[in-house]
Amino acid sequence: MPLKQLFEEVMNNYIVAKTLQFKGNRMGEILRNEIPNAIQKFSFIGGDFIVKGSCGQGKWAEVPWVAIMHKSVTKTTMEGVYIVYLFSSDMKRLYLTLNQGCTKLKDEYGKATAIEKMISIAASIRDKLNPKSWKTDDNISIGNELYEKGMIFYKLYEKDNIPSDEVLKSDLNDLINIYIDYILSTRNSKEESMQKEDMENTYKIKEEITNIKNYIRSRGFLYDDNLIENYYLSLKTKPFLILAGISGTGKSKLARLFAEAIGATAGNSRFKLVPVRPDWSDSTDLLGYKDLNGRFHPGVLTTFVKNAMENPQKPYFFVLDEMNLARVEYYFSDVLSIIESRNKGNKTIVTDRLLNRELLDNDSFSKYGDIYIPDNLYFIGTVNMDETTFPFSKKVLDRANVIELSDVDLDYAFEDVEEVSPKTLNNDFLRSDFLTLKDCAEYKDDIVYKTISILKEINNVLGYYRFGYRVRDEICFYTIYNSIYGLMDFDEAIDYEILQKILPRINGSSISIKKLLIELFKICSGNLENRFDYDSGVSEKMFEEIFNAKYRKSCEKIAFMTRRYEEDGFTSYWL
Structure with a gap:
């Protein structure tokens, strides 16, 4: 059935249908299936769009509608910006609009504040796009104040003058293009906003830490x-x-x-x-x-x-x-x-x-x-x-x-x-953002993979003292936070984590402990070609190389632990 005819059937019969049983009524079939299916067949409605119609849930809605949503913006009519056909409650008018979801705003802020926010959003979008062939005035009468105040652009079709399918299709195609322009402008704005927010957040964290340091010093x-x-x-x-x-x-x-x-x-x-x-x-x-x-x-x-x-x-x-x-x-x-x-x-x-x-x-x-x-x-x-x-x-x-x-x-x-x-x-300021490594997907290509490659190299020499997923994840979180806020060099952050998460687990009196410490020192010094005598005097040679070490703090601790082993036949991180 042509789209024009489907719209006319709704406008001619909806008021009568509301007096009848809701379940199984043909009006629901038209609004939920037939109109959305007709729109979905248009070539400019791609797979990224969701087309959905409604005449209520369990009982008749005063204002039935058919919405066209882009998945990147919203998947529900409860929030976001989307295209929607709105039938007036008296069934005398049909509006094709770029509109806004109001349910979540109303639930969170109340009706009055939700309206204020929607009016502000509408004005902002109009200033950016301003299509000349679409109305932006307040001369719109639907029978639902939230739908009316959320309206951004619209075209009006009178009951007795619904245009042909060709005109309906052309108008919808035009509004789809406007909608896409809105999506692209929003993406650019979001990227710029996120970059600005990240910079401001980084500066703020550094500023707060500086204030903490000054307070402690005072x-x-x-x-x-x-x-x-x-x-x-x-x-x-x-x-x-x-x-x-x-x-x-x-x-x-x-x-x-x-x-x-x-x-x-x-x-x-x-x-x-x-x-x-x-x-x-x-x-x-x-x-x-x-x-x-x-x-x-x-x-x-x-x-x-x-x-x-x-x-x-x-x-x-x-x-x-x-x-x-x-x-x-x-x-x-x-x-x-x-x-x-x-x-x-x-x-x-x-x-x-x-x-x-x-x-x-x-x-x-x-x-x-x-x-x-x-x-x-x-x-x-x-x-x-x-x-x-x-x-x-x-x-x-x-x-x-x-x-x-x-x-x-x-x-x-x-x-x-x-x-x-x-x-x-x-x-x-302190709340954790990450609980699992999956939460860090956006950092996987640089910080996470880089951190894990170092940890795998260290774990290979730890033997009995190998660590598991918990230590791996938390060291990755540490290096990611450090990178986000720009607090230290990457190597310095890794140095702290080796010192604080890995070395405290090591203790013992067997010769394997000394060998382990030597291999670990090679990794932390950044010089895998080091040749150490396992029998005696290793710690003094380690101390000589500390100043050029890649992970200096960790190397210094390993040297102390090695010296203690050489003097006492036992060593641990703890004094």
Whole structure:
């Protein structure tokens, strides 16, 4: 049936059809199938277009319609810009329009604000395209205010004067070309906008990190160059890091000052430092316990998590001070496992529930039963590297960046210290963008492949100490964030990650450990032709080559670990 005849059948019979049963009515067949099929046969309607008609869902719509959507713009009439035939509610007029989806805007902002936004968008598109043969005035009467206010361009067909199929086809072809011009202009604008946004975001991150460094310096603490960049990238990569070093190197202070610099303090309950007790043998102090009467008593972490969930836009910091005074696996393994369950929910990152149902009584279940680790909560552990503490298992080390603070700058330049005020930053500053390597597809051709090729070379020499997918992914995330924000050279970022994610896992007393360290040093020095004697004096030769090494920090640590093996017959990352 010709398109003209189909339109006329709707306009002549729709009002009567609305008085009849909705299901099985021929009007639905015309609007949902026959008109869309007729339009789909036009040669200028390619496979990138979706043609869809409707007369309601379960009950009759006041204004039936037939929409033509380009897949790159929208696949639903609830949002976006698309072409749509709109029948007036009195069936006296048919409008061919370039229009806007209004449902999602109305649901999010309310009707009044949605109308304001649609009017603004329409005006912007008209200024760019301005086709002379199409009307842009407000003299349009459909019977639905949102359809009327969302209109960008239109042509009017009166009931008794529907043009021939040739004219209908020509008009639609003209509007399709206008629609394509809109799509192309939007793509260019989006690309320019994204480039500008990326540049502004990079500058903003650098500016915020500089302010953090200045704030910490103003409090009398001097740390190595790029330490704060490294600290930031580590938290961005994974919301759990370990600060290691001898006592008094400012580990706890760094955690506190970094949090203060972005607005999280003990005073506003967004920073919590909890000293770990040597007698912690389970998670009750952190998560809570059920007493003999069956009543649940929440732990310090449980209440902190609940507070963080109630204020999702602000970052929260939970610091476990001297966390290896007790065995970390005994009291923190449940939390580590929950962190690993992170997945993307509705515009946020969620985890499995923090507490088991069996732990809660009926009263506390309503309060704590659904809590999880939110994406604005960050865990920092401080550890002393000495013989009085417990070593870490691979389960812990695989899940954290280990930042070592051993060298202390004791100088204090009174004349350089200026008062710097902290800022209150949104959680977007620290929130992770990537949870799986699949999320990083746009970076695969440069950063990801480059990072993985280095990691494969290292893994080949690690033997028993080989790492798996988790370490691979998190090192890739680190190097990608570093590249996005331009904080360090690529090699410097890789150097930090070898030092923090790979070397802490290595320890032992067999000769294979020394051989492993030698092969690893060759890779990190960038000189695979190095010839070392496995029997003695290797560490001194390593120290001689550190200054020209590709990954200098890692080479220096490997040299220290090798020296310890030569002196004690045993070595590890930890002092």
